[in-house]
Every structure is written in C-alpha cells, then in structure tokens.
Amino acid sequence: MAASFRPDIQGLRALAVGGVVAYHFGLTALPGGFAGVDIFFVISGWLITTHLMQEITETGRLDLWRFYARRARRLLPAAIFVILITLAIGTFIMAPQEQALYSRGAMYAAAYTINLWLLRWSFDYFAADALSNPFIHFWSLSVEEQFYLVWPALLVFAAWLHRGRRMTVVVIGTVGLASFAACLWLTSLSPAWAFYFSPLRAWEFAAGGLATFAAPILWRHQSWLRAAQGWLGLALIAVAYLCLSEDLPFPGWYALLPVAGSVLVLLNGAGEQGDAPARTRWRALAPAAMLSLPPLQWVGTLSYSLYLWHWPVIVYATMLQPDLGVAQRIGCAVLALALASATYRLIENPARRGDWLAATARAFRFDASPAAGPLRLFPGLALAPALVLTAAGVAAAYANAHLATRNIDPTQRGIEEAAEQPSIARAVDKDCLLDFHTVEPKPCTFGPADAAHTIVLFGDSHADHWSTPLVEAAKRNDTKVITYLKSSCRASRLSTFNAVLKRDYTECDAWREQAISDIIRSKPRLVVISEFSIGNLTRDMSAASRKAEIGRWQAGLRSTLEAFSQAGVEAAVIRDTPIGDSFANACVARALWWREAPSLCDTPRAEAANDDVAAAERAVVKSIPDTLYVDLTDRFCGPTECHVFIDGKLAFRDRHHLATAFAETLAGPLEKALF
Known part of the structure; x- marks a missing residue:
C-alpha cells in the first residue's frame, strides 16, 4: 500500500x-x-x-x-x-x-x-x-x-x-x-x-x-x-x-x-x-x-x-x-x-x-x-x-x-410574487395537480354545486395554468369547472418517457384512461383540453424524426377526442403556449437589474410558437365532430416576437407556464371563445 x-x-x-x-x-x-x-x-x-x-x-x-x-x-x-x-x-x-x-x-x-x-x-x-x-x-x-x-x-x-x-x-x-x-x-x-x-x-x-x-x-x-x-x-x-x-x-x-x-x-x-x-x-x-x-x-x-x-x-x-x-x-x-x-x-x-x-x-x-x-x-x-x-x-x-x-425593489418583488403565485386549482388544493406516482384521478370542483352547466378541464400542468381564467369565465356563465390534472401527463393517448423518473410514465397511461372514463360517465357540457404539445420533441431531432413524433402525438390526440365525440361529449382544445428560450421570471428580473427593457427576454416567434405543431393539432381537431380549437397565441406573440412581459405583467413564470396574474387577464378572451 x-x-x-x-x-x-x-x-x-x-x-x-x-x-x-x-x-x-x-x-x-x-x-x-x-x-x-x-x-x-x-x-x-x-x-x-x-x-x-x-x-x-x-x-x-x-x-x-x-x-x-x-x-x-x-x-x-x-x-x-x-x-x-x-x-x-x-x-x-x-x-x-x-x-x-x-x-x-x-x-x-x-x-x-x-x-x-x-x-x-x-x-x-x-x-x-x-x-x-x-x-x-x-x-x-x-x-x-x-x-x-x-x-x-x-x-x-x-x-x-x-x-x-x-x-x-x-x-x-x-x-x-x-x-x-x-x-x-x-x-x-x-x-x-x-x-x-x-x-x-x-x-x-x-x-x-x-x-x-x-x-x-x-x-x-x-x-x-x-x-x-x-x-x-x-x-x-x-x-x-x-x-x-x-x-x-x-x-x-x-x-x-x-x-x-x-x-x-x-x-x-x-x-x-x-x-x-x-x-x-x-x-x-x-x-x-x-x-x-x-x-x-x-x-x-x-x-x-x-x-x-x-x-x-x-x-x-x-x-x-x-x-x-x-x-x-x-x-x-x-x-x-x-x-x-x-x-x-x-x-x-x-x-x-x-x-x-x-x-x-x-x-x-x-x-x-x-x-x-x-x-x-x-x-x-x-x-x-x-x-x-x-x-x-x-x-x-x-x-x-x-x-x-x-x-429587491417593488418591481422585482412583484416579478418574484407573480412567478410563485399558484393557479386557482393548486391554490385551493395542491393535489388538484397530481404528482407523478398517483394513479387514481382526483377531480376538483370550482363553482356552485347547483350550477346549470359543467365544464371539465383535462390535461397536464399546461391545462392547470388555464384553470384560473377558465374558472373566472365559467363563474360569469352559471357554470362549474371540474379539473382532472396530472403533472407531465397529457390528455392525448400517448405513452411518454418521464424525465424525472427516468423511465416510461406508466402511471400517466393508467391515470388517463381512468380520467377519460370518469369524464364520459359524468356527461359534462364541455371538456377543455390543453397540454404540453411538444413534450415529445427536441430541437436536435432530425426532420424525419420530428415528423414521426408529431404523427404519433396526432394519433394519440385523435384517439382521446374520438372517445369523447363518440360518447356525445363536446370538446375544446386550447393551443399550447409559446416556449421561450429563457426562464421568464429570472430573465426579466435580470434585465431590470441591468437597466434593460424586459423585451431583452423575448423569443422569436419562429422558435417559440411552434406553428407547425399547432397546424398538426388544428388538423386533428377539425377532423373530429363537435370539437373546437381555441387559439390565443396572438395574446402572447406578435408577427415576429413572443413576449414575456405584457402590459406591465409577467406573462410566464418560467419558460412555458403562464404566470397566474397574467392568466387572469385572459378570462375575457377565453369566455368569448368557449361560451
């Protein structure tokens, strides 16, 4: 030795x-x-x-x-x-x-x-x-x-x-x-x-x-x-x-x-x-x-x-x-x-x-x-x-x-608070957005039990960030909202890999099927779906691989929407939010600290909006009877840029989740599209 x-x-x-x-x-x-x-x-x-x-x-x-x-x-x-x-x-x-x-x-x-x-x-x-x-x-x-x-x-x-x-x-x-x-x-x-x-x-x-x-x-x-x-x-x-x-x-x-x-x-x-x-x-x-x-x-x-x-x-x-x-x-x-x-x-x-x-x-x-x-x-x-x-x-x-x-000045503090504010669903009960391991669906209800109508919000965390404006819009129309939400689990019938668990996300597949059955059984007026639509895509994919993955996702989305359509349940799909290059909360805070404009953190629309994925999604929705496509991308993006700081509010709390305070401002446009 x-x-x-x-x-x-x-x-x-x-x-x-x-x-x-x-x-x-x-x-x-x-x-x-x-x-x-x-x-x-x-x-x-x-x-x-x-x-x-x-x-x-x-x-x-x-x-x-x-x-x-x-x-x-x-x-x-x-x-x-x-x-x-x-x-x-x-x-x-x-x-x-x-x-x-x-x-x-x-x-x-x-x-x-x-x-x-x-x-x-x-x-x-x-x-x-x-x-x-x-x-x-x-x-x-x-x-x-x-x-x-x-x-x-x-x-x-x-x-x-x-x-x-x-x-x-x-x-x-x-x-x-x-x-x-x-x-x-x-x-x-x-x-x-x-x-x-x-x-x-x-x-x-x-x-x-x-x-x-x-x-x-x-x-x-x-x-x-x-x-x-x-x-x-x-x-x-x-x-x-x-x-x-x-x-x-x-x-x-x-x-x-x-x-x-x-x-x-x-x-x-x-x-x-x-x-x-x-x-x-x-x-x-x-x-x-x-x-x-x-x-x-x-x-x-x-x-x-x-x-x-x-x-x-x-x-x-x-x-x-x-x-x-x-x-x-x-x-x-x-x-x-x-x-x-x-x-x-x-x-x-x-x-x-x-x-x-x-x-x-x-x-x-x-x-x-x-x-x-x-x-x-x-x-x-x-x-x-x-x-x-x-x-x-x-x-x-x-x-x-x-x-x-x-x-930390008041503006910086406001950015920090906007990034940390939970959606209405998670504010009421953090388990309304289920963790990775839970399989049994947990419906959460918002609004009066005797409301004239019922809407279901179904999907992953990208559906969750729409819960705030959707509940507000429903409240104005004598409608209650029931959520079926699970982390990183899309509504589309698509088996995925979980990057945190480092394995196939089998819990998602089991949860999704139970949730679909429960939703159909409850016969709501409308099912609203939103999801992380590019979750199975990466930027280093070849064009052929990207096309194949989009096709696989389209098949999963079509299967879910057809299940609702055949059961006589109307559905609406909200186009996914843009994906920024940087974490909006940190980037905007840094820009202000450097005495720069928050627009420093904007991402070119060609990179952020994923228009090709949206077109594929729209094509599936158009092919299913009694299904609506809701596109609010113009609320985030102009012709050339997608913005992270809009009308004095932080629009996103990270790269692609809506900040709740900004999401509240979308209740009107969402009400107009759905009601």
Whole structure:
C-alpha cells in the first residue's frame, strides 16, 4: 500500500474533470461526461483508505486531527476563495432575488452541506433551471467531505473490532453493499435522494477502498493481463461518457460503468508500480503510461481548481449570452483553465504546502496497539483555522443574502410574487395537480354545486395554468369547472418517457384512461383540453424524426377526442403556449437589474410558437365532430416576437407556464371563445 505519488491517478483525475467540463459546456459527443464525478469518488475511496490503513499498519495509531487538517488544508482555501469571488461577480449579473437564493446555497456550500440543501429544495441536477445555480456543483464536494468525516471512524471501528485487514474488508464491504442496494432502490423511487445523499453514494467510495486490499493479490498476475485489465477499465469509462445520458436512471446500475472502470485502472496502476524491471515492455503498453502524459498531468494537477471554476464560468456566461456558440464555449473553457491555474498557484498549492491550517502536535488519536486498551482521545486545535475559514465563508454568504434581499425593489418583488403565485386549482388544493406516482384521478370542483352547466378541464400542468381564467369565465356563465390534472401527463393517448423518473410514465397511461372514463360517465357540457404539445420533441431531432413524433402525438390526440365525440361529449382544445428560450421570471428580473427593457427576454416567434405543431393539432381537431380549437397565441406573440412581459405583467413564470396574474387577464378572451 505505498503512499507515493502515482502519475496514473493524476491522469485519471484529468479524465474525470474533463468529462464533467465537457458535459457542462455542452459537448454533445460526451453525453455521459457527468459520470466523471463518480470517478472522483472512487479515487477518493482508494487514496483515503490507502493513507489511513498505512498509518494504522505502520504506527498502530490513527491521527484523526492531522488527517482532517490535511483535508482542510487541501480543499478549503480554494473552495472558499471561489465561493467569495462567485458571489461578488454574481452581484453584477444575477437579479437580487437570485442573489438572495443562491447566497443561501453558498452558505451551505461553504459548510459542505449543499447536497442536503439541494434535497430540501428539490433541485434536479439535470433540470434546465440548474443552469442558473452557480453553486450546484458543490454537491459532490459536500458528499466527499461527508465521506471524509465518516470513513476514518469506520476504519477505526473495524480495527477496534479486530486487528487485521480481514475485518476491515468485511466492514467496508458490508457498508458498500448496503449503500448500493439502497441506491438501486431509490434511483427510481426518489432520484434526487439517490443522486445527492452521501450514504447512497458511499458504495462508490467503498469500491475504491476495497480495491486497495485487492491490489497486492493482483500484483502477482502477469503484466500483460494487468495491462488488458487497465485498458478494459478505460473502455468502461469511455462507454460511460459516450452512452450514458441524463435520460437514464442515474446513479443506479449505470454508475457501475465509471466505478468499475476506475477501479480497474487504479488496480492496473498499482500493479505496474510493483512490476519487476524485466517486464518493463508491458509498462509502455499499460494505461498508466498514457495517463502519465504531460498534458493529462497538467490538467490533473489543476483538476480541483478547474472543477471549482468551470461551473460558475459557464453559468454566468449563459446568463449574459443565452445562445453561446462553439467559439464562445471554447473561450469559457480557456477562461476556466486560466482561473484554475491562478487559483492553484496562488491559493491551493501555497495553502497545501504551507504551515497555515497545519496540524498541531497534540492530536486526536486512535491507538490500535494491543497494549493500548480502549480508545484514547486527545483534543487538539488542528481544525481551528479551518473552522474560522468556514465560518468566514458562511458569514460572507449570509451577509450577501441579506444585502441582496434589501436590494429587491417593488418591481422585482412583484416579478418574484407573480412567478410563485399558484393557479386557482393548486391554490385551493395542491393535489388538484397530481404528482407523478398517483394513479387514481382526483377531480376538483370550482363553482356552485347547483350550477346549470359543467365544464371539465383535462390535461397536464399546461391545462392547470388555464384553470384560473377558465374558472373566472365559467363563474360569469352559471357554470362549474371540474379539473382532472396530472403533472407531465397529457390528455392525448400517448405513452411518454418521464424525465424525472427516468423511465416510461406508466402511471400517466393508467391515470388517463381512468380520467377519460370518469369524464364520459359524468356527461359534462364541455371538456377543455390543453397540454404540453411538444413534450415529445427536441430541437436536435432530425426532420424525419420530428415528423414521426408529431404523427404519433396526432394519433394519440385523435384517439382521446374520438372517445369523447363518440360518447356525445363536446370538446375544446386550447393551443399550447409559446416556449421561450429563457426562464421568464429570472430573465426579466435580470434585465431590470441591468437597466434593460424586459423585451431583452423575448423569443422569436419562429422558435417559440411552434406553428407547425399547432397546424398538426388544428388538423386533428377539425377532423373530429363537435370539437373546437381555441387559439390565443396572438395574446402572447406578435408577427415576429413572443413576449414575456405584457402590459406591465409577467406573462410566464418560467419558460412555458403562464404566470397566474397574467392568466387572469385572459378570462375575457377565453369566455368569448368557449361560451
């Protein structure tokens, strides 16, 4: 278990950070680059277990304070520096309400607990709105720090139970298996917990830790076999980078690709260090030789600072210029590398090598010698500088959040409130818009029970945002409204993939059929349908694929409308709202903060209105008897632009959902169309 420097690990770090940066900078050729974080986890498990077990074996003791001080000296100064600079730059780029929100995130990032904060606020790492959070990448650093806190105690516990490696392997293996089983279970049930919660990522660190015990055994194998093993590891990492995507349930089984690949590469490098001189011909063919190349060594040396900097750089660049071109993204990568190099030379390396944050002579130790008896604990002050630095980072972020809150003027506050105001359906009962897992329909009624007529609103969240004007219009016409709404579930009979659950949305299919049966049985005067009509389309689709998907959706819509028509129930389809390029609430708030007009956030009609999809929808509606098509697109869009701020009101609360205050103004046009 030599603790000497290994160039191949430095090269593996370069591959890890390279994948993450490529993914975040939009390199579509590496859709699974986010798995680079899993490589880092395995490397950490390998290195920390190696160092701790070496200390226990050689001295019979484990100096925990010195270990924690080394970790703090290695990681904390650069992290706090990047957090403070990111906050400072954010005051010029982000709107005050964004500054307030993400400054609170920075507080948790400085304390290495932002993964728990992200769980609380249900931030999805793969969601589009994650691009506005300049600190979301600290989740992995938080998981690592939490690992550093627990892992030494686990090794101490194993050594206390029984001196020797076998018990340590049993303890690590048991923890790893339990973590992996829980991760598999929650990846589909609660993806955010599986992704962010450190105990559910512990198996990746455990894989690296267990590999350190397997290394001496594998050293006895033939060099050519170890070389093949190393190349297999790199191949698994390549497969992960090339074939994984944000649409797959991750971590789960898929995380085994980068984890297993990293373990094989680490084992190969360990074996190469133990080779006899006569077998040097195989060393040149081993992955360790490639990973030791100078460019990879340079990137690997900067990997920590580069990881810290790359995300704020691309987040702020995208805020300033939403449609970054290839040259601009390359420029961002160069800037991130320059910042990483400066941070490494001026902050990271001096702090790591200097006396600052160094461990004191008195330490917290575990004595594993037979004569030692019970654990002997000696308090030390090794972490005092680290705690002061952490407190300073947290305090600075808190002060920035407080200052940003004070800078929110009435107009900004109005935008924030407009974006947060729920529709009338969700204001009465948030469960009127069902979650992903619920299958049993929940009808919600608005208006007097003895009203002369009944209208049903049926669909997904795009139907929900019409509930406010529809209820108001119905109230004027002695009509009650009953809603059948489910998140991300269209009224069209179309099986879809759920991007959050990372699987086919079978709950939607079951709910839809029950809802259609219930609606037909109730015989309403009219069924109003609206849905996220382009939900199965992506901008990178070929023309042929787009045409095929539109045809599939048309067939599903026709099937639903025919079911109502054949049952003698009239239907009306409201054309879907435009899809903007930016989150309207954040974009308008930023524009006002920059003293720019809100029109800065408008999207060209050719991109936003999806006129070809609307034409396909209209064609289906026209072919079904007793079915009406309602098109209010001119309320949002002119001949060339679709607007996000209309008559002094925020029109959309994100990219495509109506803001409720603006939706209220559409009651008149909707009444005219339906009544």
